[in-house]
Amino acid sequence: MSRPFQVARCQACAHAIFPPRPICPRCGRRTWRLETAGNGTVEYATSRRDPETGAALDLAQVRLDAGPLVTARCELAVGAGNRVSLALVPTGDTTFRLLASPVRDVRG
Ligand SMILES: [Zn+2]
Numbered sequence: 001m002s003r004p005f006q007v008a009r010c011q012a013c014a015h016a017i018f019p020p021r022p023i024c025p026r027c028g029r030r031t032w033r034l035e036t037a038g039n040g041t042v043e044y045a046t047s048r049r050d051p052e053t054g055a056a057l058d059l060a061q062v063r064l065d066a067g068p069l070v071t072a073r074c075e076l077a078v079g080a081g082n083r084v085s086l087a088l089v090p091t092g093d094t095t096f097r098l099l100a101s102p103v104r105d106v107r108g
Contacts (some may be wrong), residue, residue, distance in 0.1 A: 002087040005098060007066050008032040010036040016067040039103055040064040044052045045074070062086065062098055 008020040010065065011031035015024055018037070019056040023030055048057045058074035062084055072086055083104045088096035 002089045002099070003096075005037045005088050006034045007037045007068055007088040009035050009066070014064065016064075018064075018068040018076075020087055035066065037063050037068075037082055037086055039085050040070075042078050042080055042084060042100075043069065045078050045079060045082075046061040047077060060084065062100055068099060072098040075099055077101055 007016045007018045010024040010027060010029060011033055012029040013027040014049065015026040017036075020034075022031065024032075036092065042060045043063050045058065045060040048059070049055070050057045055076075057079045059071060060074050060078050060079050061069055061071050063069050064086070070086070072084075074084070078084060083103050084100040086098060086100055090100045091097045105106060
């Protein structure tokens with residue numbers, strides 16, 4: 001079962017990062033709050049063949065609405081400008097894959 005993808009937001013300067021770090025790279029403070037990343041916009045997408053299985057492997061760099069740029073596997077092929085939602089999908093007992101799924105939303 002997937003779970004929401006979260007970023008860490010600095011409580012002092014509101015800078016959001018992923019992955020989390022002990023110290024804010026912008027202001028140097030150590031006070032973080034985790035928040036659901038929400039949706040993002042694909043900046044770059046590529047498709048490869050998995051060398052072992054031959055299956056399509058779609059990857060995208062996604063600029064989160066919250067700020068950070070992340071790399072994710074895609075449920076379906078996407079292109080630059082597409083809106084996606086992100087979720088962590090388990091790949092083992094303690095490992096997760098970041099999965100991007102196309103969404104239709106209207107940004108206000
Ligand atoms: Zn900060």
